[in-house]
Amino acid sequence: MPRPARPVGSATRGTTNPNRLRRMDRWITAAHAPALRRSTDPVAVDLGYGAAPWTAVELLGRLRTVRPDAEVVGIEIDPARVAAAKPYERDGLAFAHGGFEVPLPAGRRALLIRAANVLRQYDEDEVTAVWQRLCGRLAPDGLLVEGTCDEIGRRHVWVALGPEGPRTITFAARLGSLGTPSDLAERLPKALIHRNVPGEAVHAFLRDFDRAWAAAAPYGALSARQRWIRTATALRADWPIVDGPTRWRQGELTLTWQSLAPTP
Known part of the structure; x- marks a missing residue:
């Protein structure tokens, strides 16, 4: 299927801080560990990582405590943010321009898509369609984690979805x-x-x-x-x-x- 001519979605405010998503990541590495270990293509997507690449860098480090060859692709709809993140690329960490279409190389599907603080600017009636689009980019045993947290990650609520749709909702706090x-x-x-x-x-x-x-x-x-x-x-x-x-x-x-x- 041809990809859209332009990324799907709108740019977020881009607010980010180091360790902002540590609670979500800690849950992911526990809940998704079996799938990470058995995957033949352990690629994760940090969707809408914001004005700085810290969350993608941290996600790679945390996933690699479970799967040493895990990869992370940070995807941003703002090309200037992608350009600013490029110097941080290294083995297993890349940054790409895109949106909800999740542009991965042909034949690859995400074992994990993390979309934190991305949908707050959208209307409620748009959420289901976005979820469905993102779930369609998951590997058969993949996981979409979508939620919201405060600026320094003390309070967080997220939904976990598989290819079939939403499964659970988690409340987490300091x-x-x-x-x-x-x-x-x-x-x-x-x-x-x-x-x-x-x-x-x-x-x-x-x-x-x-x-x-x-x-x-x-x-x-x-x-x-x-x-x-x-x-x-x-x-x-x-x-x-x-x-x-x-x-x-x-x-x-x-x-x-x-x-x-x-x-x-």
Whole structure:
């Protein structure tokens, strides 16, 4: 299929900081490790890396702790950003001009596409089409991770999708900076950011999250981590949480996407 004459999408603000995506990357290297190890073509895409290439450089280093020959291609729709990143290219790290069409060499599909802080500027009704386009560029066992975080990576919410569509949603935070779990609402991905209203599942979940957090307050005397673990344990009685204490200790909580999906 011929590629579009021009990249698909619009330029982001380009804001980036070192280690901004460390929470997402930490989750990826744990959740996607089996696929990374068995892949015959372990290529990952950092889509919309921004005005500086730090996140792509960091992604390569983190993936290589699991798969030493992993490759990362940073893709940006702004050609000036690609030119600025070119001096950072090295073995396994390249930068290319493109957008949601994900321009990889013929015959290659991404084992991972990470799209962080890319869709916030789009309308909610555009998200599904973008997801479908990106999922169409995945390898059969590939993963798309799309989400939003604050400027220094303390609070982050992301959706994980396979070629078939959305699978899970993860809430992650630096627990010492968290007042209540609903503080994460401002970092909901575009598919949910406008759905935190009564009648929507994400609103009910964040309400229950705050209630369980309040009930677990005595555990805060031990640590914020112990309070988070107790909160997650309580939530599991009513919500389909798919991870466990190993991830909770990292300040994460992952549910099925379907449990929080917006109403049609």
